[in-house]
Amino acid sequence: MSNLSAVEPPDNPARSNETGHQDHNLLELRGIRAAYERIDVLFGVDLVVPEASVVALLGPNGAGKTTTLRVAAGLHVPSAGDVLIAGRRVNGAKPEELARHGLCMIPEGRGIFPNLTVRENLRMMTYVGRSLAEIEEIAYSRFPRLAERRTQTAGTLSGGEQQMLAMARGMATEPALLILDELSMGLAPIIVAELYEMVAQVARSGVSILVVEQFASTVLGVADYAAIMVHGRIERAGRPDELAADLSKAYLGG
Amino acid sequence: MAQLAVRGVTVRFGGNVALDGVDLDADPGMVTGLIGPNGAGKTTLFNVITGLIPLNSGSIQLNGAPMNDLSPTKRARRGLARTFQRLELFSLLSVRENIRVAADIRKGWARDGSDPAAVTEALIERIGLGAVADARVDALPTGQCRLVELGRSLATRPEVLLLDEPASGQDENETLAFGALLQELAAEGMAVVLVEHDVHLVMRVCHKVHVLDFGRIIAVGDPQQIQTNPAVVAAYLGTPG
Amino acid sequence: MDKFLTFTIVGLATSAIYAVIASGLVLTYTTTGIFNFAQGAIGMLAAFTYWQLRFSWGWPTPVALIVVLFVLAPLFGILIDRVIMRGLQDTSETTKLVVSISLLIGMIGLAQIIWDPNVSRPYATFFATSKPLAIGPTTITWHQLITIAVAIAVAIGLRFLLYATRIGIAMRAAVDDRPLATLNGARPHRVSMFAWAIGSSLAALGGILIAPLVPLEAGTLSLLIISAYAAAIFGRLRSFPLVFVGAIVVGCTEGYLSGYLPQNQYLPGLRLASPAILLFIVLLLLPNPRLRGRTRSREFFPMPSRRGALGFAAGVTAAGVVLATTMSQPDLVTYGRVFSVGIIALSLVPLVGFAGQVSLCQLSFAGIGAIVMAHLGHNGNPIALVWAVLITAAIGAVIALPALRLSGIYLALGTAAFAIALDRWIFTLPKFSVFGLFNIDLFQQGSVSVDPLRLFGFTFDTPGSQMVLLSSVFALLSLLVVAIRRGRFGRRLLAMKDSEAACATLGLNLLGTKVTVFALSAGMAGLGGALLGSQLSSVSPQNFDLVTGLPIFALAVVGGIGAAGGALFGAVSLAGLLPLLAALLPSVSQYLVILPGLAGIGLGRNPNGAVHDLREGFMPIAKSRIVLVATVVVLAGLYAIRMLDAIDNWTYALLTMTTPLVAVVAATLLRRERADGVVPLEWRGVTEPWTDDDVRDLDRVLGLTEVELHGAARG
Incomplete structure (x- = not known):
């Protein structure tokens, strides 16, 4: 984990996936770097949300998940990188403009x-x-x-x-794209499971969803793709079943 | 007898139970970890221990003496100190002044022979902020602000030190140095309670870890036991759905 | 029983007016976060405007009402919101407070400009000629009936607005969670504009209803609604039903007081002060707040240097000597109050600037100091000054006890209530005795004479000697304030201002600290008042009332409440510049009353205070030793020439004022010249050995304060 910088650009199946062609990506983040005042939080995040799919962004606290969402929703201006919505570069667009383009956070x-x-x-x-x-x-x-x-x-x-x-x-x-931040915050597991059933229903109706969640196992049941974020970088990305083993390590160390 | 003993503490906000019969012991010479998912009630517990929030039932004891009815000020004078998750630094003052205020306040109530100026300088050196001692804390990055808060709380020479996410905002090297400092403090006989999201730090420095979930302690044990405890894994990762 | 019923009706009619005004206040407060001290003043202006339209120009009642209530008042509210209040985000509560207090001062000034205060203006009640209606054994006038009906209509209207219209729901949403409301297209600007429009319409309605019942006078009318504030606080500035209940409690209490209070010489003042006392009681009944955590704001007051403080003190003393020796006797009398007002303003620096505690009753403390001086300082006995300090400090400490529970707007209201209770009641009391031991006759129900101070055998009985004395006292106190700021106590105050919660967890006794700073500040104000008294030679309660004190507070904050310079700025503007402008421009002198208000309203644009900018501007002089020495020499030379009567006062004043400006230009040019031959920072110590200057430059670039070279080299 110490040689993170040496890791190649994340192998994100969401990207190489057949539906992941440029025009069918509802949201695409390319090399996003972001900082609060002088503290760097994101160090080059690449993330893709293909049309009609659920993408889960997972990782321990302080990894930069919420910042990534805020950048996507136009609430935080990245210091480098591009935000694309339906293939169009929307860097610097105001949240209300993005909302009009069908993004809801x-x-x-x-x-x-x-x-x-x-x-x-x-x-x-x-x-x-x-x-x-x-x-x-x-x-x-x-x-x-x-x-x-x-x-x-x-x-x-x-x-x-x-x-x-x-x-x-x-x-x-x-919305065409729904961004959910910590839906499960402070809720009992059984309620969280119920909520994610509804998320799945929403997704089935054709809405793309990007979700940040701590309760990783629950959301993995719903997600099409997932990415694990640690220290401002996407560390692993892939199909949920490929990631389950890495999760415990990312959250609890060991 | 534990230095700090929390017994059956329950706190309700309106209809919500924020803490539900929490027990926690912090012993001298040990770093006691307190971890749990977001919103589990860790900061609330610190607020209750320091008296900033009243509790509905249960008791908090320091060296065997109950503190339930004491104000935050009196608790601090009994030897309790803390840092804050949402930094509560004195933004109008420099690093040196922030620590000096605390040293002066302690001198005011402890009335011992300590020299606040010397205490301040020693602490600045200890937390390694000599180079920025005269800078306003508002100008510092979060990681260094965390250190100032630590230095400030140490200036009251506490027996029990509560640290609320002290490593968030620190880079890897800073975190390493910080962990070493915590172990040093414990070795000197302080009872340290650490709330922290950086699990690696927690696992490295803590002798004992409590896991809080939905206001309840769901597990207590040494770091290895905690990492493999199924209840803890479920609390963090949720149940497969 | 008849009497009871009569006063119940009187009380309910008053309650209705308070309820209307208070609900407007709560509406703007909840939706925009700004407590509008000028709510009453808006009502006052509306009452005057209505008088103009209806009684002076003879417009029909409905037309005049519609124009005032539905056109002018809402437009005025929107104007206040757009021009003034919108810029106040991220400013401290003190700044917001000063802006709305300044609005109050400015509006009182405006009313006095437009409507000559010396003309009496009859104001008829509604349906004044119709016969009152009989209710059982007593009667109710049409005006009372309309007032009560209007309040009920307002209650129903507000309920409809807030629960059944989209904008009303958006207002409540903004109260719940403003950022979220913005995300949800609530258009915050429209919501706040709407709130201000309705709030000022309600103020206008209340003003028009209350105006016929009292003399039409700007100051009185603006403060009459202090009772409405009590009602608003009763509703915790949040709940409309509670606001209405509070209004009924306050209004009826006032009604019964006027009916049942025994007639004696001590109590008429109590009746006048009862709204303030009720307000104070309501404030004390507020639930105990949680300890305050950190608050973020844009304000920052830098640490004063020792050298700067000594220079400032020397400059102030020198200015006192210069003024005393160059000005004519009448001018000295006119401008003599600069330094005594300055001392009162200076008392605000540790309290408001350092500790972040607001006090609107510093002038009342000064009044107490003046009384002590009058009664104990016969033949100028200086011991009276000590007593003045001790007595006011003790009273200040007592006032601070409830202050632990109050902060921000509540503390401001509490201290304002104390000031009103003093100037309307206590200061007007006839002679009374305490336990039969002391006979106290405060202002002798009019004015009381104060003997000039006698110190070390010298009597300060000329305006010139007083000017020198007061400037030296101000200089000494400014050194004290700087010493506090640089010392242990000052650090503690600043720490407390930043985070009470953190201070408590370090073991700080918050109550003790607050009591100490209140006592210190009250003592300073008391000393200032005692000296002001001996300067005026005769003082009356009017010298020390709330409305007179507000501009001192506002202008000191405008100057920069974190430093002694800010206090001096406030005093010079109020007691120096205003009279000077009035003398220079006699034709517009009547319009000048509005200036302090305008200055305070401008504060929102520069919350660090004017002195901060001035200091930055003149910094180059202090940095260049040659220019500094030259400036002092030139100023001394000018003074010498003036003393030789070679030039007149105007020339002298003009030259003295241009000197520093020229010096700034000179210092800047000199600097630039030197900068041309300067080694770039990164090359220093490489081509040539390090020097002290290099370290200093580096520190400056890195934003560090000065470090000793040798210490740095060793470390």
């Missing part, structure tokens, strides 16, 4: 307003140009449990339901 820690009701939370999404009725329709059809809770304050929902609401809000934009 659900940040860590539940993107909901706790003192607003479920319905009001959904109503905040009417800015995308859809009526509340349409948005509610999309949300409740995907997450029927929210329909029962529509007049309840979001803060009183269970953790899993809050996360469903956050995803429902994201779906209101009918």
Whole structure:
């Protein structure tokens, strides 16, 4: 692990995959370097999210996963490298512009307003140009449990339901690419499993998903591809079954 | 008797249980690790031990004396010190001044013959920041800020030292040196509690590791036992789904 | 029972007004994070505007109402938001506070410019001619009835706005999580603009309803709504239903006080001060806050050097001597307050600048100091100064006790309430005795005379000698402030300002530290007040009221509250430049009252303070020894020529002011010339041996403070 710099550009099957042709990559990061003030966080990250697939970005805390997502969503400007969306270079684009191109990011820690009701939370999404009725329709059809809770304050929902609401809000934009950061944060394993079943459903409807997750085993059941990130670099990438063995080492050492 | 003994500590925020009957011992001369996934309650536990957050039940003892009713200030004077995950440095002051403030504060309550200026200089040397001693801490990279916080907490000459992710923001060499320093401190008789995400550091320096998940201690043991404990692996990696 | 009912109705009508104003305040606070001290002043301006339209120009009531409430007030709110408040992100609470206080000062000034305060303006209540309605044994006027109905309508309207409209939901979303609301297309600028528009409309509504019940005077009207602040705090600045409950509690208490308070000579002031006292009580009932962690802000005040501090003190003393020897007697009287006001402003530096604790009652402490001097300083007995310091310090320490629980906006409100309680009630008390031991007659219900100070057999009874005395005292105190900043206590204060949580975990006694700095600061203000008193020779409560004190606070912060220079800047602008401008431009002198407000509003653009920039500007002089010496020689020479009466005051002043400017240019040119022959940094020590200057240059480039060469070489 000490000679990381000597490792060749990550052998990312997502890239060499037959569907991974340039035009069919919804998101592509090329040689992304990023820093907070003067501290370097990312040292040349290459990552591809092909159309209609789920890519899991895994790794221990502080590896730079969230920063990678923030760069992809336009929330953090990289110091080097290119961000491509559907083959078009979008370096320096504002988050709201990317949102209009069909990118939706659900940040860590539940993107909901706790003192607003479920319905009001959904109503905040009417800015995308859809009526509340349409948005509610999309949300409740995907997450029927929210329909029962529509007049309840979001803060009183269970953790899993809050996360469903956050995803429902994201779906209101009918995104082509959904970026999920630590969906499982603070949730019991059984709820996490349930949530990822819904993620899989969303993916089946044709939405590409890039997900950062600590609960690696759970997400690997859903993901088409996965990459393990350590110290600001993609250390391994491949099909989930190829990676399972490396995970424990990345997280717990040994 | 452990220097710091946490017994059945439970903390609720509204309806959520942040800590659920947590037990933790920290002994002199040892580095005690506390690891766990994000949001497991590690920082909350530190806040409870130092008195910044009230607990709902359980007890916290230092050298056998209960501290539940003491203010953070009084706990510090009993020999408890800590660093903060979200750096709480005095940004308006230089590195030297940050440590000096702490040395002066200690002198104010300990009323011993120590010389705060000498204590400060010795600590600056020990944490290896002599070259930037007069720089404002705001101008330093995170890794060095972590060291300043360590130096500052050492200036109160604590018996128990709680470190909250002290290595995050440090590069590999810094982390190596930092690990050695922690072992030195423990060897001098301090009880060190280390919350850290860099598992390699934890496994290298800790004598004993506690694993916290969903506010509960799910495992205690030496590093090797922890690495192979199925419950720990599941807590970190989730169950295959 | 009739009486009870009558005063209940009075109380409820007042409550209704407070509720309207307070809900506007809470709306802007929750959605934009800015506590608008000028909320009352907006109501005041609206009340005056309405008077102009309705009673002076005779417009029909509905037209005047619509124009004020639905056009002018919202536009004014939007203007405040766009021009002033939007630039305040990332500034400290103190800066935000000063900006909104300055807005208050500026608006009071504006009202006084437009509407001559010496003219009385009758203001009729709504349906004044209609017969009051009978309710059982008592009656309710139409105005009262309308007021209560309006408050109910506002409550319903707000409920509708916040829960049933998209922008209202966006406002609540912004309260919950502002960054997330932005990510979700809430368009934060539109939300804050809307909040300011509605907030100032509500202020205007309250102002128009309250105006007929009180004399139409800018200052009084702006502060009348201190009760509305109490109601807002009751609602924790968050919950509208609680704000309404709070308004009812406060309004009815005031109603019953006016009905049932026994009639005696000590209590009329209490009635006037009751809103402030209620506010204080409500603040104390707030739940105990968690210890504050680190707060980030743009402000930074550098460490003063010993040399700089001595130079500053010498300069201030020299300026005092120069002014005393060159100015005419009337001018000395006019400008004499610069240094006494300066001392009061200086008292804010350790408290606000170092410790980050806000106090709006420094002038009240000064008033206490002046009273002590008046009563104990007969024949100029200097022991009275010691008493003034001790007594004010003790009172300051007591005020600090609740301060451990309060911070930021709450502390500002608490100290403001204390100032109001003093100037409306305590300072107006007739003679009373304490335990039959002392007879105390504070201001003798008017004004009290103060004897000139006598020190070492010398009586400071001329404006010139007072000027020299005060400038020396200011200089000495500035050295004290610098010594504090450089020493143990100062480091501790700065540390506490940064992170109370970290200080507590190091074993610092926060309460003790806060009490000490409050006592120190109050003592300094008391000393300043005592000296100001002996300079004015007669003082009255008006010299020390809250509204008079606010510009001192605001301008000291504008100058840069982290350094003695900032305090001097504030005092010079207030007691020097303003009178000077008024003398130079008599035709516009009446407009000058608005300047302190404008200066404070500009603070948002430069939160480090004006002195910081000035100092940077004049730095080249201090760096070049030749230029520094030459400047001092020229200044001394000019003074000598002036003393010989070879030039008049204007010429002297002009030359004295141009000298430093010329010196800056000279120093810069000299530097550039030398820089041409300079060895590039990376080559130093290679072609020639290292010198002290090389080390210093290197330190400067690397941003380190000076290191001894030998120490560095050894290490």
